[in-house]
Amino acid sequence: MINVLMIEDDPEFAELLSEYLAQYDIKVTNYEDPYLGLSAGVKKFDLAILDLTLPGMDGLEACEEIVRKYDIPVIISSARSDINDKVKALALGADDYLPKPYDPKEMYARITSLLRRYSKTKESGDTLPKSDFEIRGDTIYFQGQALSLTPAEFEVLSLLVKHQGITQSREQIINASATMSIDSQGKSLDVIISKIRSKLGDPKRIQAVRGVGYKLV
Amino acid sequence: MINVLMIEDDPEFAELLSEYLAQYDIKVTNYEDPYLGLSAGVKKFDLAILDLTLPGMDGLEACEEIVRKYDIPVIISSARSDINDKVKALALGADDYLPKPYDPKEMYARITSLLRRYSKTKESGDTLPKSDFEIRGDTIYFQGQALSLTPAEFEVLSLLVKHQGITQSREQIINASATMSIDSQGKSLDVIISKIRSKLGDPKRIQAVRGVGYKLV
């Protein structure tokens, strides 16, 4: 039994999806009000589906709240045509984005895919209860090994470590860096990332999120 | 009576500071909305205090706006901890930076110091109506000739031109520069000065003030 928290102001649509997913032993609990949903106890759920066009609190804020406080995957769905939403959602830490209208089948695929990914990282997370990154003073340790980083590299990696698992937009990263200039159309960031990757030894720890930024896993 | 424009979204904090500064005959007018504050007529004020964590418009943008359009000193304050705002604030043209939380006493000290500096440059500007230096956009002209300066050179010379005839301490100069790092025991400043002198052709225009800093004559 998988428990899904849904925040969606169209009850009809929520009901439709709920019925469809029931056949896969997925229970959907919908709240039309985001505040109600958030106070319902997020920890009970395995996954959250958020509607961006929410009344009162913006869906993006709800997403931020959930990502920051809890450790469950988040899928954002939206009827807005604005493509920027995808970028924003992923930047805020959402794990997937599905534009409305969507086929319930598609949503099911995303849910299973996401949960598989998460359980994997959870497992490895259990064996490595503490992150293998550690920031102490002005040096960063990776698997116990001190890294020799330039100022810009330190600032970038530092931000990624602090928000491990969450995608940081290019803009966020550059803004967080005092040494990197703002004007450049962010191409130097690519180089810095490249340098960090080679110094880590494992290039896959820093993943590029297309059109958004980077994420440390 | 000194008129201070404040843009700060925490009215309680604004009120606190306002009451404290009242004893020194400083009147603080606070706007919670930066757009409102900017449209209130900046010219009426002697100084501006900006909060970086502003809603809507970013504090940095507001700072840019004020510096570009008006001629009053700007103090930036910020509660952000994750980025090195100081560098950016000063780069945008702010005259001072104060991280939150700060003692109102400290803010008063900065205000008086800033206003003293400003009135001085105003006076000397009157006695020296025309200077053979001119700053237009991102280039500096010396006797009609455009100078080819690196960023650090531009920042340093720019400060000296703006306060022509007044000695600027090494610390002031380095603080006014976004590209120069603060840690170094200021030896790179010597090199920058040397470069500027050779580019000016006339080494005597920038005078060293022993134990203090430099002065443009």
Place this chain on the structure above:
DNA sequence: TATAGATGATCAATGTCCTGATGATAGAAG
């Protein structure tokens, strides 16, 4: 005035960020 210590000036060398070019890859469209 003469000497010694401190501060500033300049040069050469190093490390770092930035830029442009080229190749690789993923997502979209046909």
Place this chain on the structure above:
DNA sequence: CTTCTATCATCAGGACATTGATCATCTATA
């Protein structure tokens, strides 16, 4: 499935700030 385009990765080159060394100049003290 294939092609096309946008984004990302990497490399090599150049510009620049910083450092250390060496020389010049100022100030203090006798």
